[in-house]
Amino acid sequence: MRKRIDSGHGLMLFELLIAIGFFAVFATIILRLFISAQQISLQSNNLSRAIMAAENAAECVKAGTEPAVFYNEDWVPSEQNESAYRLTLETVPEEGVSTTIITVKDKADTEIFSLTVKTLQEAGA
Amino acid sequence: MKRKKTHIDTILVLILLCVFSASVLMTLLLGTHIYSSMSDSSRLTYNERTCMSYIAEKFRHNDVKDSVYVGEFDGLNALFLDTEEKGVVYCDIIYCYDGWIWELYCERGLDFLRTDGTKVIEAKSVSFRDLGSGLFYVEATDLDGKTSKLNICLRSGG
Numbered sequence: 001m002r003k004r005i006d007s008g009h010g011l012m013l014f015e016l017l018i019a020i021g022f023f024a025v026f027a028t029i030i031l032r033l034f035i036s037a038q039q040i041s042l043q044s045n046n047l048s049r050a051i052m053a054a055e056n057a058a059e060c061v062k063a064g065t066e067p068a069v070f071y072n073e074d075w076v077p078s079e080q081n082e083s084a085y086r087l088t089l090e091t092v093p094e095e096g097v098s099t100t101i102i103t104v105k106d107k108a109d110t111e112i113f114s115l116t117v118k119t120l121q122e123a124g125a
Numbered sequence: 126m127k128r129k130k131t132h133i134d135t136i137l138v139l140i141l142l143c144v145f146s147a148s149v150l151m152t153l154l155l156g157t158h159i160y161s162s163m164s165d166s167s168r169l170t171y172n173e174r175t176c177m178s179y180i181a182e183k184f185r186h187n188d189v190k191d192s193v194y195v196g197e198f199d200g201l202n203a204l205f206l207d208t209e210e211k212g213v214v215y216c217d218i219i220y221c222y223d224g225w226i227w228e229l230y231c232e233r234g235l236d237f238l239r240t241d242g243t244k245v246i247e248a249k250s251v252s253f254r255d256l257g258s259g260l261f262y263v264e265a266t267d268l269d270g271k272t273s274k275l276n277i278c279l280r281s282g283g
Contacts, residue, residue, distance in 0.1 A: 020141065034155065057276075
């Protein structure tokens with residue numbers, strides 16, 4: 001018994017196991033943080049791109065031209081079958097003012113960003 | 126027998142040490158990879174948004190009828206923004222040359238070279254197009270080759 005307690009290897013093994021245990025606990029927490037940070041970064045990037053796409057569409061609406069509606073994974077205007085993001089434009093006609101609600105959605109139909117544009121209508125238009 | 130047990134203990138400790146070291150290394154590498162990808166993404170977004178915001182603000186600031194137009198400056202596609210001060214018309218010229226967006230503020234009609242301007246933001250290329258009806262189209266490519274597009278509709282009608 002006395003010999004076992006004095007054994008340097010047994011103590012080292014025990015110390016290592018404790019160290020690995022602590023490491024495993026903290027590594028789990030840190031990895032979860034890393035992954036959530038990456039997801040937030042991706043969401044932030046997507047939101048930033050969605051805002052730019054919606055602003056571009058708003059400018060086209062103001063100018064009375066057709067905006068790009070479908071965007072691929074890299075937020076480049078694309079065809080409908082290659083699209084990963086799409087814009088929906090809903091126009092609500094009011095007296096003197098035309099309101100257009102531009103919504104940017106992803107493939108899963110989840111709303112990323114929405115923008116309301118009000119355009120003054122010329123008299124008689 | 127005792128000697129054999131000591132050997133097994135030593136090997137076990139060494140294996141555990143190796144597993145521990147490998148786990149630490151993997152966590153560090155994963156962390157570095159995630160950090161660098163986030164940092165790259167943030168830098169790209171910053172470059173892109175800063176460049177586009179700067180140009181958009183220039184348009185908005187000079188949103189006066191017939192004072193914004195696209196033309197050629199020293200052989201380069203450029204955006205011209207005219208302003209009148211005390212009867213003299215000055216022109217703010219924005220163009221891209223040698224990996225930078227340059228800006229030159231000068232009296233209209235005077236001849237200047239592309240190198241006379243001031244460097245503003247790094248960019249690979251920028252092109253301006255007047256689409257009519259007061260709508261302008263700007264396409265900028267940053268140094269990483271990423272292209273961003275901007276539509277600007279002037280309230281004044283261009």
